[in-house]
Amino acid sequence: MTRRILIIALALLAGQGPLRAGTPARGEGSARLSFGIEWGYDGTFLEVHHYNYMDATDGFRIDEKKANAMLYTNGHATAHLTLEFARRWALGLNAGYAGIQQRTRFFPIALRTTYYLDSYRTDGQFVFLEGGAGFHETRKSISPFARSGYGYRLVLSEGKSLDLAGSLRVAFDHPPIYDSSIPGYVPQDNIRRSDALYSALCFSIALNF
């Protein structure tokens, strides 16, 4: 009889549509480990570089410092393992695949710390800071990068959530230098300096389990 009443009560509750958000979640405050996937759009909007190399044709040293505004579409897809603790904090390890500039893609591995303004167990805003290194796909080079952003967490059910986030990413690189007078890439022996910084706005979606 009690079971029947319970089933009817649950059915009535289900009929009312979405349940109220912000109700105290079970296990509030206790640490937990979560796994998730994240993917998104990255719009590289600024490239700042400093190149210094010997011109192959006349032997002069060329020193070039330039900032280029652009909009180049990239994307990223990562998986993460995150420890959520002390009600509002999370520390996670992310790894995946990302593009930072035209024909420049790497496999990033990064540590991310997240602060939830309310709690990671309830709907609400969060801010995060991430730092790591990317292993380039086509050359033996490692690019350090950092990312910081703001997002909103939608808790779908206990332990399952959907995160929407916007962030700014800066990535450093030592790219090969293209010289249109050769035409082609400047030989590595002729390069004294090749530093580049790419800034991108990232919009991402993450599913956490």
Next chain:
Amino acid sequence: MAGRKQALALLVALLVLPAPVWKAPAQDFKSLSLGTFHSPKGLGICLESQQEQGSFDSFDIIADIFGIIRADYSTPGIKATYYRGIVLKHREHEGFFSDFFAGPGVTAGYVRDIHQPFSTVAGLSGVIGERFYFDKKRIVVCMEAGMDLALELNRNNRYHNINLTLYKSGLLHTFYPQIRILYIIK
């Protein structure tokens, strides 16, 4: 007529999948959902309508991003798909429930393919996946895989002829994951 169509769709799904177990969802089944489609194949918007218990209709408009991730191309193609999803297994979990589904459909678009320029594509499609409904939210998360068995028609400017070939990406990219995130409007 509609019943016959559904029976045919179910028959196709039964042939594709081994021994499905049917169990009807225990919720109010009529719904209309609007959402987004995410995949290495493309990005798009989708509309889903569920009018009958145990099946739903899905319409997608997708920007096909073949070759764009690898920066080989910069302009996407466009593709429209429709499929009828048939729920084959319903599972109840704590805080959410899931529906395992499969369904046949049709696809058409103007997209790029492996070693092919932009082509007009049309054919059949099939989708299989799992949908997750959550008690606390009007959100549906759907993880699926889809196959397009289609033909592509393009004009060869060099030889001034028209080619009709198999849409290779539709088959080769079958196991690229597809995720839909839908909001139940009503």
